Amino acid sequence: MALSVDLNSDMAEGFGAYKMGDDAAMLSIVSSANIACGLHGGDPEIMATTFALAKERGVAVGAHPGFPDLWGFGRRNIPFSAGEIERLVAYQIGAAQALSAYAGHPITHVKAHGALGNLTQQDETVARAVNNAIKAVDPTLICLTIALGHQERQARDMGLSVRSEIFADRAYTDEGHLVHRSIAGAVIHDAAEAAARTARMVRDGAIETITGKRLETPIESICVHSDTPSAVAIARTVRDGLEAAGITVRNFI
Secondary structure, three states, rough: EEEEEEEEEEOOOOOOEEEOOHHHHOOOOOOEEEEEEEEEEOOOOHHHHHHHHHHHHEEEEEEEEOOOOOOOOOOOOOOHHHHHHHHHHHHHHHHHHHHHHHHHOHHHHHOHHHHHHHHHHHHEEEEEEEEHHHHHHHOOEEEEEEEEHHHHHHHHOOOOOEEEEOOOEEOOOOOEEEOOOOOOOOOOOOHHHHHHHHHHHHHEEEEOOOOOOEEEOOOOOEEEEOOOOOOOEEEEHHHHHHOOOOEEEEOOO
């Protein structure tokens, strides 16, 4: 049976005059894009421009909600209540729906960003809050979730559509969590290493941990972060490596 997988990246994460990543270059490589919604990054101009360019390139788009933390780029845990998280996520999905409709390229999925995303994997309460927001706003939206996490399991139980995601450029602990960015080796900068590892994980249907263990999981999407200096090279090398291994890159819609 032929294998296929989505290749996604987080985009539109600049703000005003501040640019983050080369979205135009990434949109020539990936099959889906997660668009920041204005709280950890992004603004109406950047969102509308990125949605329009994604439409032009035939790239599927989704909302990428995070904590309201421009200074920390949404990568710091903020102790909101479950209800507050639900409303923050609902607010950001609404912004993405509005700007994507304006650009004529409606969103199809939701992927939580940064610290919020990590919490959806590890914290049942946060996972349920994000899923509740998605279901309340538009239950037809696909939940793009971190593999082996609470959000993935809960979303399936709630009857939501789910796609399980791994990261090409991040190391994993033996528990299946992302290695904290403060630890050496947490971010994989070598494009060839990222590509070879990603192809193995998709082919084997398992995450490779930092100690060499294999954790079996469905793998339906691969993320390459767009904010690292070598992001474009990694994304291109990962896509080339997948295709060389006989794995088709296509969006999951």
